[in-house]
Amino acid sequence: MSLDAATKPHEQLAEYLATDMEAVNRMIRARMASEHAPRIPEVTAHLVEAGGKRLRPMLTLAAARLCGYDGPYHVHLASTVEFIHTATLLHDDVVDESDQRRGRPTANLLWDNTSSVLVGDYLFARSFQLMVETGSLRVLDILANAAATIAEGEVLQLTAARNLETTEEIYLKVVRGKTAALFSAATEVGGVIAGADEAVVKALFDYGDALGISFQIVDDLLDYAGTEATGKDIGDDFREGKLTLPVIRAVAAADPSEREFWTRTFGKGRIAEGDLETALALFAKYDTLEATRRDAVLWADRAKAALDAVPEHDLRQMLADLADYVVARLR
Amino acid sequence: MSLDAATKPHEQLAEYLATDMEAVNRMIRARMASEHAPRIPEVTAHLVEAGGKRLRPMLTLAAARLCGYDGPYHVHLASTVEFIHTATLLHDDVVDESDQRRGRPTANLLWDNTSSVLVGDYLFARSFQLMVETGSLRVLDILANAAATIAEGEVLQLTAARNLETTEEIYLKVVRGKTAALFSAATEVGGVIAGADEAVVKALFDYGDALGISFQIVDDLLDYAGTEATGKDIGDDFREGKLTLPVIRAVAAADPSEREFWTRTFGKGRIAEGDLETALALFAKYDTLEATRRDAVLWADRAKAALDAVPEHDLRQMLADLADYVVARLR
Structure with a gap:
């Protein structure tokens, strides 16, 4: 990997896939439009134009290109993945606001809960329309399963909050639901759309997962170890009672008085x-x-x-670098 | 029609389709389960077991049987339709609560907004899984389009609220979105799953629409004309500024002082x-x-x-009676 180089891995990917990404951006703008309900593009533009890294659609494009795909449907699928991601963000806003009131300027503060819910639903429906256009039932199967896993993971996270019995196994299920399910479906x-061998498809799934x-x-860790550069407030998860690995481990190692501390803060809020x-001192004590x-x-x-099982390709190295870069955020 | 008979049309349908409906109920219970997130069946059971008329899934079963279908997938599709309907209800709860606080014991009051949003998403994803199992891309296309139309209709209703310029045409779009799109997709x-002729498929769509x-x-009318027997509060839509046909017509006919009244009440709330x-007196004045x-x-x-274009069948008369019964609620 080349972290010292001027170009970061996701920027390298964006450059390599620039033509495809332009097609994705055009498709996203075209499909989020609604003739009758102008509120819809207003709300989505807030998120879609916000200029995130577009990591998920790039994963789909990279996987298809890596497998030699030269048809048109990787653009539909990359747009699909971004729509599902955006719909999830919109619904998360409602979830976070109603329960935790983080006070951030989320879409549901700029507009309202109602728009967040309904526009999320609209994008979700639109994403299925895009999938149908690919004509691939297998793609529909994969992404419908991913959508169900995402919702399940979010509900599981909700019921696990403030529950000190949460294990690493449950944490992993939550993480697969809220994040990894869409990454692995994306790759x-x-x-699949490229018609790759089953072993390659499996490898791409494993990579995304x-x-x-x-x-x-890393995201959960940055909630405690982040700096101003990461733009995250330290301790959000602590205040919200979200059990992540540093806490789960500190709870597992706790002596009786520490356990009392965790019960009061995490268990009872x-x-x-x-x-x-x-809490940070206890993390240090147990090196969590x-x-x-x-x-x-x-x-x-x-x-x-x-990635060992996928074809030789420039994109393969970029995907490997991306994996390194994800954890390099911690330095 | 036989309104005097002891059995109402939807009850006749339920009786005729009893075996199929039992299969639908089994499938709904099986598919709403979630191994990892017990909150999910808790929330859905509240709605699914509430014992609504199950009108929408019955429409799908009736349409398929009417066309001589004897495969297994009408059960998947009827379950799909009920899941989409239930997901919509869950999300409507959030929409209504956040904007209007009707004070009814909706799922989001019994649990919370979060569960309503996420469990709705879960059911929506599950509904697409069921569709994928039928192996019919056309069915997926129809229901993905319906889902987009539903969300668009709800957003349109939101932006039309308190807008006195709302026309009958816009009202019709809202109604197609919030109600007719799922009825017509259901039939x-x-x-389609029965492999019926295009003319029959079109007729079934037209019937549902x-x-x-x-x-x-009728539902909107009962908001002003309902009695205690219908279980609806009179004037909910009036208080919420929802423009329905009686109001749209009274506004169109209003003299300047009446227009002022509508601007204050509907426009400004x-x-x-x-x-x-x-308002009721103005409805009477213009007979709206x-x-x-x-x-x-x-x-x-x-x-x-x-229905003239669909095959001769016992179910055809029941569907015709159902149409009469819908308006007979007004008597």
């Missing part, structure tokens, strides 16, 4: 001045941030290992 | 004691409730006329 459908898990572990600092970081590296390594 | 896919429009016009009574009732009858007649 898998790229291989491991990359997504690594990505989410009664948080006082200085509690976040105490470093252990979590090692987990993220492990999953990134698994993502790279999966 | 159309029944014909007209039935759905009639159904919604400033409603005082006695305003509902004034009766004109709206005639519209509902017209659409019911169109629904029945569409």
